[in-house]
Amino acid sequence: MRIRRNSHLLALTALAALALTACEDGTGVKDEGASRPASSTATAAQPTPGTDKGTGTAPTKDTTGSAGSSGKSGGTAGGKSGGTTGAGTGGDTGDKAADTASDSRVLCNGSNTRVTAQTVARPLNHMLLTVTNTGSRTCDLTYNPVLRFDEMQWVPQAAKETQPQAVTTLAPGESGYAGVLLSAADGSGDGGQTAKKLTVAFQGYTPNSDGGASATPTLPAKGVYYDSSLTVTYWQQDMDDALSW
DSSP states (O other), X not given: OHHHXXXXXXXXXXXXXXXXXXXXXXXXXXXXXXXXXXXXXXXXXXXOHHHHHHHHHHHHHHHHHHHHHHHHHHHHXXXXXXXXXXXXXXXXXXXXXXXXHHHHOEEOOTTTEEEEEEEESSSTTEEEXXXXXXXXXXXXXXXXXXXXXXXXXXXXXXXXXXXXXXXXXXXXXXXXXXXXXXXXXXXXXXSOEEESOEEEEOBOSSTTOBOSOOBOOOOOTTOEEEOTTOEEOOOBSSHXXXXXX
């Protein structure tokens, strides 16, 4: 009986030793090791706040930087291009406008104006010439009118003190004026006679050059008396200036 019990105890002891050996052979460690990768995998699948912040910030920064660079580049290019274009266009437009304005202006003469001649009460012995632009383009009245009564052989002089600072320019429908001293108020003039016809000639852009067609305004039925004192003013923009001399 003792021999059997001892054998049984030996058998149990052997089994316990085997179990203990099995527990210490690393198998349990491997099992625990196998569970750790699963835990690591789960952790990696969920980004940490730091990683999430980095991930969110980086694209935003890159995008902003890219947009900023593009915006800066675009702004610079646009501004530079816009400035150049604006300046170029403005300059070209200004030059073209000046050329167009210059090209659109013509000389005032008998072909594009209506000319009238009328005597006035004041000043004494004066006549007023009125030139109205009847054309479609702006015209220039240069220097002074060149008058010829009937078949007179001399040219009346212009009063230098009446020369304006700039050429008298008439837009369509506008009028310019010139005053005419017909005779001396004190009777000092000579060769007086009464004229029935008046021819008004126009000058070009240089003195005494041909300005185009002449005009023949109608004189009063009784005619106009003039003498050697006959003098004219330069063309004026204002009627009062023409008659203030």
